[in-house]
Amino acid sequence: MKRYFDYYTSMMKFSVMEQWQYPVANYFYMIGMLAEPVIYMVVWSAVANQQGGTVGGYTPGSLAAYYIVWTLVRQMNIAFTPYGWEWRIRQGRLSMSLLRPIHPLHEDVAFFAGWKVVMIILWIPLALALSLIFKPDLHPTLLEGVVFFVAIWMAYLIRTITLSLLGMVTFWTTRVSALFELYFAAELILSGRLVPLSLMPEAVQKAAWFFPFRWAFGYPIEVLVGNMPTNDLFIGLGMQFAWVFFGVVVVSQIWKVAIRRFSAVGG
Amino acid sequence: MPSVISISKLAKHYQVPEREAGLKAAAKGLFKRTYKTVKAVDGISFEIQPGEVVGFLGPNGAGKTTTLKMLSGLLHPTSGGASVLDYEPAKRPHDYLRQITLVMGNRNQLSWDLPALDSFDLQRAIYGIPTEDFKRTRDEFIELLDLKELVQKPVRNLSLGERMKMEIVGALLHKPKILFLDEPTLGLDVTMQKRIRTFVAEYNKRYGATVLLTSHYMADVEALCKRVIVIHHGQLLFDGDLAALVEKFSAFKTVGFTLDNPATDLSQYGDVVSIDGSRVTMRVPKEKASAVTSRLLNDLAVDDLTVEAAPIEDVIESVFSVKKEAME
Known part of the structure; x- marks a missing residue:
């Protein structure tokens, strides 16, 4: 356990140092990612205003809060994509990772966790600017704040696990991008990324419970802005833990089969 | 062990x-x-x-x-x-x-x-x-x-x-x-x-x-x-x-020497690999190396004569060719 702690802190430190080499590039990357939530926010605020000030219970202020928190959650749940898996296999990077006495997924989790430290620091001024422009209606309680803090890290783990499962398809075919596009479409609809799930048809809301997307995206946002009953806060955390546990079991089983197929095509 | x-x-x-x-x-x-x-x-x-x-x-x-x-x-x-x-x-x-x-x-x-x-x-x-x-x-x-x-x-x-x-x-x-x-x-x-x-x-x-x-x-x-x-x-x-x-796969030895007149016809002794000024390098079948060097010393005014094993690259190449023939 001590060794893993040392590894995680060292890798996170390493990642922070690497990312600070390119703060401007990281900033531009983040600004590029803001376009998506800002468009959603403007559109839904206009809809709310046209409908007398609310849409599905959301006011322009609460929509602003939703999408500003969205930007933080989005930074938090960035994980190694299947494109990255393709890249690292072709470049021979996975071979290098496999030679180390530590599972490559630990490397992914630790590296991106360190990256997030940099991204959150860079995110703060942007969030302040968005708040000044869109005036979010956000009043979280201490409990919501604490649950949110846990939930965003769990969301990160769930998304890492699901994307790793997709990434491992590269052991069977080196063209996994098509599957990722499918994943992305499902995530858009079932996660609360496109629109708060409460504005979706009831069937979609029910379906969202049974997929990992909501727990990796919409749930942490709802914790902070949705005025959820305390019971629901903890049910959500329970769902996140369950997905992480289930995901780790599935990943480890598939990994055992997948690694036998590894042909080290990239070196 | x-x-x-x-x-x-x-x-x-x-x-x-x-x-x-x-x-x-x-x-x-x-x-x-x-x-x-x-x-x-x-x-x-x-x-x-x-x-x-x-x-x-x-x-x-x-x-x-x-x-x-x-x-x-x-x-x-x-x-x-x-x-x-x-x-x-x-x-x-x-x-x-x-x-x-x-x-x-x-x-x-x-x-x-x-x-x-x-x-x-x-x-x-x-x-x-x-x-x-x-x-x-x-x-x-x-x-x-x-x-x-x-x-x-x-x-x-x-x-x-x-x-x-x-x-x-x-x-x-x-x-x-x-x-x-x-x-x-x-x-x-x-x-x-x-x-x-x-x-x-x-x-x-x-x-x-x-x-x-x-x-x-x-x-x-x-x-x-x-x-x-x-x-x-x-x-x-x-x-x-x-x-x-x-030893096993080297068919040739490399013989080097200095010769006053490198324009001399040396084909009867072996293959000339290079002539650099007065320095001549020849390739000679391994089993004939002793005889060729004796003849060179007797027939010509050679100095600084050296006999070396063939470069390892050539040896490896001959391993591949010998074994390839054996496999075919």
Whole structure:
């Protein structure tokens, strides 16, 4: 356990140092990612205003809060994509990772966790600017704040696990991008990324419970802005833990089969 | 002494899809694919004793890298068995990975953007090296490879040779007992190649490590390896002392001498390889070398006569051609 702690802190430190080499590039990357939530926010605020000030219970202020928190959650749940898996296999990077006495997924989790430290620091001024422009209606309680803090890290783990499962398809075919596009479409609809799930048809809301997307995206946002009953806060955390546990079991089983197929095509 | 590396009838076969060129063949391939079996490694066996430095030779595509990848646990063999330090490499136990390293000349594990010192520290955490041990080993290697002035520069600002030296330090910080070196001097200039060879030899001497080395630079092999294993088309062609290989497969000797009049017709003595001023180099069949040198000394006014074994490159080439004929 001590060794893993040392590894995680060292890798996170390493990642922070690497990312600070390119703060401007990281900033531009983040600004590029803001376009998506800002468009959603403007559109839904206009809809709310046209409908007398609310849409599905959301006011322009609460929509602003939703999408500003969205930007933080989005930074938090960035994980190694299947494109990255393709890249690292072709470049021979996975071979290098496999030679180390530590599972490559630990490397992914630790590296991106360190990256997030940099991204959150860079995110703060942007969030302040968005708040000044869109005036979010956000009043979280201490409990919501604490649950949110846990939930965003769990969301990160769930998304890492699901994307790793997709990434491992590269052991069977080196063209996994098509599957990722499918994943992305499902995530858009079932996660609360496109629109708060409460504005979706009831069937979609029910379906969202049974997929990992909501727990990796919409749930942490709802914790902070949705005025959820305390019971629901903890049910959500329970769902996140369950997905992480289930995901780790599935990943480890598939990994055992997948690694036998590894042909080290990239070196 | 029990061997540290023992492989028996080790094989790695790939199923590779193949089709003819053209749209019709592409459309046909959608419904019916045909596969060809490529035997990258085809049932090789050998054993290596602790502390040995063995050259693993063969032309491109011979199966050298595939073998090293199987031995380091990256690839699962199709059949046969491998045992390294009493571990089965394909299972990749962490205790095994802590005792080996695989250095590939065209791969890197250091961060491009950070000084190598930061990557070294990450290696410490990955391998769980005690801090004091880590510092001692790191400083020792930095001194051996004369890297003190370079370790604080971002890796992207280093030359290819300097980067390779850093890669080797990074790969050996955990003091592995087994080194799989795949073209470690690839693309480096002569000075840098020599430096790396000296370092590998020193590491082998200090830590008693076992080294399996592939290289297309015969100077690497001559300087480091007493024993060589030669493979071609995935099959083992030769396993033994480098000197025995030269003796067995060298059909020619190189005879050099200085001659006042190099324009003299020398065809009756052997093949003239080069004439540099008054210095002549000839290639003479091995069994005729003594007779030819006697005749040269009797017939002509030659000075500084030398007789040397054929360059190792030529010897290896003759191994491939002799065995190829035998296989055909």
